[in-house]
Amino acid sequence: MSVKTFKIWYLTHKWTSLICTAFMLLLCITGLPLIFHHEIEHLLGDAIEAPALPAGTxxxxxxxxxxxxxxxxxxxxxxxxxxxxxxxxxxxxxxxxxxxxxxxxxxxxxxxxxxxxxxxxxxxxLDFMRVMFRLHVDLFAGLPGMLFLGFMGLLFVVAIITGVAVYGPLMRKLDFGTVRKQRSTRIKWLDLHNMLGIVTLVWALVVGGTGVINTxxxxxxxxxxxxxxxxxxxxxxxxxxxxxxxxxxxxxxxxxxxxxxxxxxxxxxxxxxxxxxxxxxxxxxxxxxxxxxxxxxxxxxxxxxxxxxxxxxxxxxxxxxxxxxxxxGDYGGLPLQVIWALLDIVTIVVLGSGLYLWLARRRSNPVEQRIAELEREAAVTPALATRSAAE
Incomplete structure (x- = not known):
């Protein structure tokens, strides 16, 4: 991948993520209780149950x-x-x-x-579950709110795809899943952000894509x-x-x-x-x-x-x-609901860490440092080739 192409992928990932992150956090947080809406309704006493009657009534x-x-x-x-x-x-x-x-x-x-x-x-x-549902579905704004959240979902999907493109060149010198604990807090969160993001890639694409369709x-x-x-x-x-x-x-x-x-x-x-x-x-x-x-x-x-x-x-x-x-995730019973909830929590961590990385940014941005390294490599390689030919 050329340096120019990497920059395009990185900037696209950066800005699509920044635009949609706050709303995707809202959707993940409100979506978590909705996964267990039947169980929560029973717990809160809001569930509707028919009285027991003789079998075969x-x-x-x-x-x-x-x-x-x-x-x-x-x-x-x-x-x-x-x-x-x-x-x-x-x-x-x-x-x-x-x-x-x-x-x-x-x-x-x-x-x-x-x-x-x-x-x-x-x-x-409005009770708790209805508030969660309306925030998750349309932000209490009807069809315009649904379409707006759908657009945020599209940006989220783009951010995932561009994040995959950025992940390879950025982490090629490190083993998969490496978290550099000895480095600064920001570097540790960057590694964690990249690792969790790539692990939940397929799930995030499925839930993000189906969410867009639902809007x-x-x-x-x-x-x-x-x-x-x-x-x-x-x-x-x-x-x-x-x-x-x-x-x-x-x-x-x-x-x-x-x-x-x-x-x-x-x-x-x-x-x-x-x-x-x-x-x-x-x-x-x-x-x-x-x-x-x-x-x-x-x-x-x-x-x-x-x-x-x-x-x-x-x-x-x-x-x-x-x-x-x-x-x-409500077609596979409670086990799948638990898996969906765990993946939702991991996604909240990914989104939150991405927001933290932006708010805690410094001039010595590790990604931009990697871009500079790639630029130096791109400049050095032709020079070495020319030198070898001359010798």
Whole structure:
């Protein structure tokens, strides 16, 4: 690698790291409790649990569930019905003043067997986990905040790649993993920064890359709405919006018959962004480790409960859905969560040490000293070659 090329890699690594470090520290710190969000909710007493009933107690009708939820939220319109993948006896109904609201909404958690209300809550009631989640996802700034964090994530990925390019020439005279403890504090932290950074390289790229993809979630599903969803509901264009909706239970049963061997993950009511004014959109998930992360929308006529259309999600939406559990490490149980947490802590050390190296910089920057050495080597080598030829 020429001296000029090394300088370009080094300066790119330096400035992309400086720009994104503070925000990446925030994301790593807020992401740590999110890895264990189920466990923390149980510890804080915020977890929702259905009461124990005799084994084999059948589920009640979804129409009864929605009716109970509407009694608890009489001034709101139902938006979604969703299920906890790990606890099928829990069902959640969210509602808002208008069908297109996504930020300010209320939800009711119910027992899917009895339609008894277990908890009512609102999106504007902030507890510890919600604050961590909103800071991690959008900085309480909605879509602009998500896109801003996505840009910071891109800079983080660039910083990782350029850091690898800088690592080789910088550390070529030292054994892998060397930390020069006898040198100054700054040199020790530089060695530690380089060693931990290269060890966590793959994990940081995976989590950073999937994090960037997740920040595009709203844009990806908006494109899906204008692409596939628009094609699926085209036959209903110009028809009046139904005033009275049919049975939600019948719509879900239609989806079960259409996609056998799957279960509903959530249902979008007519008029929401995930459906049309004329349809229940039932999003079905598979029963394997991979297909359980993927969704297949089934559009069912909201009046007659007849099938309108169903299509597998396109590659861009499937990529988003697969990246989400990979980002938080929640597809391999507690052991993988612990590994993700440990790697997250190491990344915090890498980011913090990089910030320290910048704040404690001096004129005798070790990297810049290495650049000077390379320049001297580049100047000496041609001279030696000329001298040898003359002799």
């Amino acid at each position: 059948p589920l009640t009708s979804l129409d009864r569930v929605v009716a109970a939820a509407q009694q608890a939220m009489p001034d709101d319109k139902p938006l979604f019905v969703s299920w906890d993948p790990d606890e099928p006896e829990l069902v959640f109904v969210s509602a808002a003043k208008t069908a297109t609201e996504t930020q300010d909404f209320r939800f009711v958690a119910l027992d899917a067997r009895t339609a008894h209300i277990l908890k009512t809550d609102s999106s504007d009631q 595009w979630a709203d844009l990806i599903f908006k494109y899906w709405q204008h692409d596939q969803l628009a094609q699926m509901v085209a036959p209903y264009a110009g028809q009046p919006v139904p005033q009275n909706l049919g049975s939600l239970q019948a719509a879900v049963e239609t989806a079960h018959r259409t996609v056998p061997g799957s279960t509903p993950r959530f249902v979008a009511f007519p008029g929401t962004n995930f459906s049309s004014p004329h349809h229940y959109a039932v999003f079905m998930r598979g029963d394997t480790p991979l297909t359980s992360r993927l969704l297949q929308p089934v559009l069912v006529d909201a009046v007659t409960a007849e099938l309108t259309d169903t299509r597998k999600l396109p590659w861009y939406a499937a990529t988003l859905l697969v990246s989400q559990p990979l980002h938080f």
